Amino acid sequence: MKTAALVAPFFADNTLRYLRALAELPGVRPAVLSQDPFEKLPADLQRRLDVVRVPDCLSGPDLAAGCRKLQQHFGRLDVLMGALEQLQLPMAQARELAGVPGMGVRVAGNFRDKAQMKDVLRAAGLPVARHALIESDAAAIDFVHHVGLPIILKPVDGLGSRGTFRVSDEADLRSALRALRPSMDRPAQAEEFVVGSEQTFETVTIGGKPVWHSGTYYLNRPLEVIENPWMQYCVLLPREANLPEFEAFRPVNTAALAALGMETGLSHMEWFRRQDGSHVISEVGARPPGVQIMPLNSLGHETDMVGRWVRLMALGEWQPVTRKHAVGVAFFRGQGRGRRVVAVHGLEQAQRAAGKLVVDRKLPVVGQPKADGYEGEGWAIVQADDTATVKEALRQLVTSVQVELG
Numbered sequence: 001m002k003t004a005a006l007v008a009p010f011f012a013d014n015t016l017r018y019l020r021a022l023a024e025l026p027g028v029r030p031a032v033l034s035q036d037p038f039e040k041l042p043a044d045l046q047r048r049l050d051v052v053r054v055p056d057c058l059s060g061p062d063l064a065a066g067c068r069k070l071q072q073h074f075g076r077l078d079v080l081m082g083a084l085e086q087l088q089l090p091m092a093q094a095r096e097l098a099g100v101p102g103m104g105v106r107v108a109g110n111f112r113d114k115a116q117m118k119d120v121l122r123a124a125g126l127p128v129a130r131h132a133l134i135e136s137d138a139a140a141i142d143f144v145h146h147v148g149l150p151i152i153l154k155p156v157d158g159l160g161s162r163g164t165f166r167v168s169d170e171a172d173l174r175s176a177l178r179a180l181r182p183s184m185d186r187p188a189q190a191e192e193f194v195v196g197s198e199q200t201f202e203t204v205t206i207g208g209k210p211v212w213h214s215g216t217y218y219l220n221r222p223l224e225v226i227e228n229p230w231m232q233y234c235v236l237l238p239r240e241a242n243l244p245e246f247e248a249f250r251p252v253n254t255a256a257l258a259a260l261g262m263e264t265g266l267s268h269m270e271w272f273r274r275q276d277g278s279h280v281i282s283e284v285g286a287r288p289p290g291v292q293i294m295p296l297n298s299l300g301h302e303t304d305m306v307g308r309w310v311r312l313m314a315l316g317e318w319q320p321v322t323r324k325h326a327v328g329v330a331f332f333r334g335q336g337r338g339r340r341v342v343a344v345h346g347l348e349q350a351q352r353a354a355g356k357l358v359v360d361r362k363l364p365v366v367g368q369p370k371a372d373g374y375e376g377e378g379w380a381i382v383q384a385d386d387t388a389t390v391k392e393a394l395r396q397l398v399t400s401v402q403v404e405l406g
């Protein structure tokens with residue numbers, strides 16, 4: 001019997017899906033490390049999970065103390081897992097401190113620190129944007145002299161495009177530097193600006209060997225979406241599991257994961273494809289993808305990706321799976337200056353145009369606070385037997401639905 005603990009900082013709905021999957025997994029003694037009190041856990045899970053309360057799930061030593069309690073209780077702890085990006089480094093610290101097998105600090109740092117990631121990838125001969133760690137305004141100006149404009153400036157540990165700046169001229173450079181204030185203690189990441197389409201590549205790796213992959217298209221690049229309030233963001237999982245574009249990139253992905261030190265888990269890579277077909281790796285997370293790519297894959301393969309990920313992490317197992325549908329998600333982002341949703345327009349038109357293909361949705365509601373990322377205030381997932389139909393449905397959805405802020 002294996003013992004496995006999942007880090008769930010709070011018992012939010014999405015987190016409960018992961019906990020339920022762990023609780024239901026045969027052959028595993030399940031536990032959870034959380035900041036939330038035991039009483040907040042739904043009754044069925046209270047009975048099935050050992051819960052250790054941790055003051056701060058983002059603290060490696062706190063998580064390590066939680067692991068030690070479980071080691072005393074179970075006699076051992078085989079697995080410590082967590083889906084959120086911000087947990088990856090503290091979990092790695094905790095594994096090292098408490099002697100739990102799995103990804104350590106060096107490898108977690110390769111995934112979490114964008115500068116370190118690019119250094120490792122470049123050293124392995126893999127294509128990444130020219131970049132530099134920026135510790136002063138002067139260093140940023142120097143980088144521009146070497147690489148030319150435009151460039152990207154962003155935090156080294158960014159998330160959801162927050163704090164990512166496209167710098168096209170001197171005025172942009174000044175305002176980006178004012179916002180990021182790069183220093184020795186808090187350096188920023190500067191990169192040459194890559195022109196091209198943006199895709200993802202999800203990979204299941206077991207013992208260092210890739211055993212499954214899948215890729216999605218970002219329709220509109222996250223940064224452009226952030227820059228243009230009227231633009232909406234969609235993610236498309238094509239019907240065909242092995243499109244030439246993704247197959248051509250596959251060896252690059254495999255080599256990158258090997259260079260970074262991926263052992264067992266699900267990874268989420270973002271990559272660019274230039275007009276001439278050449279590739280640039282953007283970034284990789286050693287965790288399940290966000291932006292609804294988990295549900296897209298669940299629907300596209302008629303499976304439960306959350307359950308699969310939990311099984312993969314806890315037992316190192318993955319069953320083959322076949323793509324059955326094309327699936328896509330349209331995110332509805334509020335427009336206007338306000339802090340709250342005051343109206344949602346075009347729902348009837350959207351319903352007429354694409355309603356039949358909608359398989360899941362969370363529509364924005366009036367009164368809801370403005371969201372701060374490109375995922376917006378709501379979304380709809382569409383599914384069909386071919387990619388073109390899904391793409392057209394996504395277009396219909398984002399052109400008809402308008403979320404008004406006020």
Ligand SMILES: Nc1ncnc2c1ncn2[C@@H]1O[C@H](COP(=O)(O)OP(=O)(O)O)[C@@H](O)[C@H]1O
Pocket residue numbers: 129152154157158159160161162164191192193194195198221222223224270282283
């Ligand atoms: N070097 C680059 N060239 C062009 N666009 C970039 C570059 N780096 C980042 N971006 C854009 O900014 C977005 C956010 O950057 P990313 O490195 O993915 O950070 P985050 O961790 O916030 O997702 C990307 O999805 C992409 O659209």
Ligand SMILES: [Mg+2]
Pocket residue numbers: 160161270283
């Ligand atoms: Mg990203």
